[in-house]
Amino acid sequence: MKHGADTIRAAIIDLDGTMLHTVPDFELALNGMRAEFGLAPITQQVIEPMVGKGSEKLIRDVLALDLDTARIDAVFDDAMAAYQRHYLAINGERAALYPHVIEGLRALKELGLRLACVTNKPIAFTLPLLAKKGLTEFFELVYGGDSFPRKKPDPMPLLQVCRDFDLAPARVVAIGDSSNDAEAARAAGCFVLSVPYGYNHGKPVQTINSDGIVDSLLAAAELISAHNKANS
Incomplete structure (x- = not known):
């Protein structure tokens, strides 16, 4: 983040791999689905690089471990329903929860930032999960992977948040663990910060084109605070 830029007034925060380690949930659900099709269980290590691009891509990738394209097309609807x-x-x-998520969200709110959660997870999964983990109260807006015609890395969901908050994208930062988050933010014109502990489709976080790598949401809040003071 740099001098001479606008102060940050809002943050758009990813869910899977950024606030919550959800691969153990994916393991249960995906193996439950696979069992219905007579397929052997798969491990978290196999699943983790597949997470983050939406449920449709996830199910196709998981089925592709065993089935050809024609067979995947034939069973896809039933497999998705089972999943x-x-x-x-x-x-x-x-x-x-990853370390310092709650503290980080509190710190971001204390800076006066408006918060939105934008994830590629379906909204029907997202809302109960945020509630169960005590995160709902922090967010004015929550959008899932099926909230719009296009999902991250398309900028559409992030641009909608900017419109909802009536803020220029240059006053908004996206915080996430993957290239999806960064590409969406770059295309929208937002700042982007990356956390190093998430999934990023199996690739090192250092390959992401971001404005900085932060160890936690709390560290992100500290960096944003310093940025705003330097640019006020």
Whole structure:
């Protein structure tokens, strides 16, 4: 983040891999779905690089471990329905908050920032999960992967948040763990900060084109505070 820039007035925060470690939930739901199709269980290590691009891509990638394209197309609707059923049944059961998430969200609010959660997770999974983990109160807006015709890395959801908050994108920062978050933010004209502990499709966080890597949401709040003081 740099001198001579606008002060930050809002933050758009990702969910999976940024606020919550949700791969253990994915493991339960995906293996529940796979069992219905006679497929063997898969591990969290296999699942983790697949997370973050939306449920449709996730299910296709998981089925592609065993099935050809024609077979995937034939069973996709049933597989998606099974996955959604299993996920809703266990949503948040094994997911865990990353360190300093609550403290970071509080610090961001204390800076006067407006907060939105934008995730590629379906909204029907997102809202109960935020509630279960005590995160709902921090966010004015929550958008899921099916809230708009296009999801991250498309900038559409982020631009809608900017409109909702009546803020120029240059006054908004996106915080996430993956290239999806960064690409969406760059295309929207927002700042972007990356956390190093998430998923990023199996690639090092250092490959992300961001304005900085922060160890936690609390560290992000501290960096934003310093940026705003330097640019006020």
